[in-house]
Amino acid sequence: MARKLYIFAIGGTGSRVLKALTMLFASGVKTGNDFDTVIPIIIDPDTSNGDLNRTKDILRLYQEIRNQVDQPEDFFSQEIRTINEMTVNSPGVNPEYFQFKLKDTDNNTFNQYIGFDSLSDNIEEKDDKNFIRSLFSAQNLKSNLDVGFKGNPNMGSIILNQFTNSEDFRKFGQTFGDDDAIFIINSIFGGTGAAGFPLLLKNLRGNVSMPRYAKIRVAPIGGITFLPYFSLNRNDEVNAESFEEKAKIAIEYYNRTIISLNQINTLYFIGNRGNTNQEDYAVGGQEQRNKAHFLELAGVLAILDFCNDIDPHRAATQVKEFGIEHDTQNITFTDLNIGNAKLLSPPLTKFRLFTEYLDKGLEKSLNVSRWTKSNIKLVRGNKQSLLNNNYFNSAEYKTQIRPFNNYFTEWLREMKENKPSFSPFEEITSDDALELVKGQTPKGNKSFRALDIQNCLLTDNISIRNREKKHTMLIKMFGRSTGKVLVKRNLVIR
Amino acid sequence: MGRFFGSIYDGIFNIYHESYHQIFQHLYDNGGYTRMGLTFLLIPLAGWIIFYFLWKYPYSKLWHWLVWTAVMVLVVALVTNGIANSEIFNSGNQTLNELLADTETGYAEYARSLPMKYVLANSLLALILSFLYSLLLKQFSRIHVHLPF
Numbered sequence: 342m343a344r345k346l347y348i349f350a351i352g353g354t355g356s357r358v359l360k361a362l363t364m365l366f367a368s369g370v371k372t373g374n375d376f377d378t379v380i381p382i383i384i385d386p387d388t389s390n391g392d393l394n395r396t397k398d399i400l401r402l403y404q405e406i407r408n409q410v411d412q413p414e415d416f417f418s419q420e421i422r423t424i425n426e427m428t429v430n431s432p433g434v435n436p437e438y439f440q441f442k443l444k445d446t447d448n449n450t451f452n453q454y455i456g457f458d459s460l461s462d463n464i465e466e467k468d469d470k471n472f473i474r475s476l477f478s479a480q481n482l483k484s485n486l487d488v489g490f491k492g493n494p495n496m497g498s499i500i501l502n503q504f505t506n507s508e509d510f511r512k513f514g515q516t517f518g519d520d521d522a523i524f525i526i527n528s529i530f531g532g533t534g535a536a537g538f539p540l541l542l543k544n545l546r547g548n549v550s551m552p553r554y555a556k557i558r559v560a561p562i563g564g565i566t567f568l569p570y571f572s573l574n575r576n577d578e579v580n581a582e583s584f585e586e587k588a589k590i591a592i593e594y595y596n597r598t599i600i601s602l603n604q605i606n607t608l609y610f611i612g613n614r615g616n617t618n619q620e621d622y623a624v625g626g627q628e629q630r631n632k633a634h635f636l637e638l639a640g641v642l643a644i645l646d647f648c649n650d651i652d653p654h655r656a657a658t659q660v661k662e663f664g665i666e667h668d669t670q671n672i673t674f675t676d677l678n679i680g681n682a683k684l685l686s687p688p689l690t691k692f693r694l695f696t697e698y699l700d701k702g703l704e705k706s707l708n709v710s711r712w713t714k715s716n717i718k719l720v721r722g723n724k725q726s727l728l729n730n731n732y733f734n735s736a737e738y739k740t741q742i743r744p745f746n747n748y749f750t751e752w753l754r755e756m757k758e759n760k761p762s763f764s765p766f767e768e769i770t771s772d773d774a775l776e777l778v779k780g781q782t783p784k785g786n787k788s789f790r791a792l793d794i795q796n797c798l799l800t801d802n803i804s805i806r807n808r809e810k811k812h813t814m815l816i817k818m819f820g821r822s823t824g825k826v827l828v829k830r831n832l833v834i835r
Numbered sequence: 836m837g838r839f840f841g842s843i844y845d846g847i848f849n850i851y852h853e854s855y856h857q858i859f860q861h862l863y864d865n866g867g868y869t870r871m872g873l874t875f876l877l878i879p880l881a882g883w884i885i886f887y888f889l890w891k892y893p894y895s896k897l898w899h900w901l902v903w904t905a906v907m908v909l910v911v912a913l914v915t916n917g918i919a920n921s922e923i924f925n926s927g928n929q930t931l932n933e934l935l936a937d938t939e940t941g942y943a944e945y946a947r948s949l950p951m952k953y954v955l956a957n958s959l960l961a962l963i964l965s966f967l968y969s970l971l972l973k974q975f976s977r978i979h980v981h982l983p984f
Binding site for chain 1: 891892893894895896970973974977978979980981984
């Protein structure tokens with residue numbers, strides 16, 4: 342039974358959680374319960390937003406790499422597609438389709454968008470103008486929409502209302518299958534996410550003009566709402582001091598209109614009260630490029646939990662919260678509860694070893710170790726490696742694998758630099774590579790040698806070889822070899 | 836087996852000398868040929884099994900193979916030298932010992948040069964076999980399949 346999970350990622354937080362989800366999928370995590378395809382849908386009017394574009398680029402790279410892997414089984418095994426790919430059944434990769442477009446937000450101010458400017462000062466329309474002024478401040482009205490709603494959900498709720506009448510939303514309805522499910526990611530303390538979530542949910546549950554409305558209306562829907570978990574290094578148009586107050590008001594609203602009315606199957610809350618994490622001030626645009634945060638990774642756990650715990654017969658909304666075992670500012674795997682540690686430790690450690698190897702270990706083995714040699718004499722063809730010098734110098738490797746791995750490294754580094762810091766890994770060199778997990782010192786040789794040995798042992802294996810799909814051997818080989826090395830040295834929590 | 840190895844040393848390397856027949860007869864009767872033959876046959880085989888299947892070093896290069904070959908040849912040479920000396924000079928064969936003790940027979944002088952001939956023959960055979968074993972065993976090796984080339 343093939344199922345699809347549609348993930349609506351609203352605003353900057355939505356994009357950053359999607360990024361964390363993609364990193365976990367790259368590391369080999371899969372959604373359970375037969376959800377074989379994940380369809381991310383980013384809703385953000387701020388098209389130049391740094392977080393959004395970084396996430397779209399990561400999703401593009403993920404798809405490009407995965408398209409070059411024959412029957413992925415570990416790394417990159419989760420299929421990610423766009424709505425467009427579903428409707429036109431196209432294998433082409435275009436990250437723009439991950440984002441639902443909002444009309445007329447590119448070069449307009451809010452007052453232009455709502456027609457405030459076109460209202461005259463004559464007596465009939467003057468009342469309308471005054472009424473609008475009572476709902477929106479002068480600053481709201483003159484705000485440019487191409488950088489989002491600057492933390493103003495009252496603006497967001499107007500703009501985002503058009504989204505459900507869009508072509509993108511119609512396509513979403515058309516592709517929605519009987520057993521599919523929906524998950525919504527939003528933050529409660531900003532503008533886009535706080536406004537978008539109730540609006541989207543209202544339409545999913547009650548928009549009769551949407552294709553397959555009858556199915557979507559009763560489909561399992563989960564959501565994660567981020568409570569304040571960062572502040573800003575200065576207050577201006579966006580004021581971080583109001584985050585908590587806005588969150589309280591929004592929760593009260595959610596409680597009345599969503600939870601009490603059982604509009605959603607499961608609602609996850611996550612936040613970090615008293616956080617000391619400050620991001621550089623930006624109202625939106627390219628400058629809004631917040632550092633990755635552990636809570637976004639924890640948010641991904643909510644998505645995985647939702648997939649595994651869907652019960653369509655449960656009538657009442659379930660509310661869940663996230664917590665860790667030890668209250669610390671430096672979180673490692675052992676500070677998580679055992680279930681989360683088991684879920685995160687093996688894949689992240691494996692992929693970390695993979696990226697570190699390609700960065701620091703490949704130089705030693707390239708054209709030396711047999712798994713990198715394809716010019717071996719007097720042996721059968723399957724003894725030759727497909728991962729030779731040519732592969733590592735190929736455009737596909739340089740423009741797909743390497744940038745994706747750089748994003749992964751950047752993502753981990755940002756989580757480490759953030760507060761609380763998530764830093765389960767040590768900085769390593771090629772000589773102490775297996776000391777990568779904090780607090781774990783394996784016995785014996787600590788270099789990448791064990792990984793190279795495993796790669797050599799796997800090279801002949803026919804199931805990891807494919808000449809047409811160029812990354813097959815690299816991705817499948819390291820998916821297996823990193824796992825074997827880490828399990829053998831007892832470096833992951835299982 | 837002794838006949839087979841004897842034919843290699845005598846036929847190919849032409850070590851046999853009719854005038855010192857007693858030495859060769861003794862080597863043949865007491866299994867000296869067999870021991871020396873098995874030395875060049877089995878020591879490289881064991882060595883290359885270790886190299887290709889038990890030595891798990893993923894960064895092996897041609898010079899590792901060359902060093903290992905040299906070690907194999909050296910071991911074969913040392914063992915052959917030991918076997919030849921032991922067979923000829925500590926034989927317990929009374930007739931041969933008398934001939935070796937009698938300086939007029941020339942046996943002693945000839946016998947002293949004989950182990951080196953076997954050492955050279957076995958070293959050459961070990962070298963050739965090493966190469967052949969490598970070509971065969973590398974087919975089944977998963978770490979050093981690229982050696983010697």
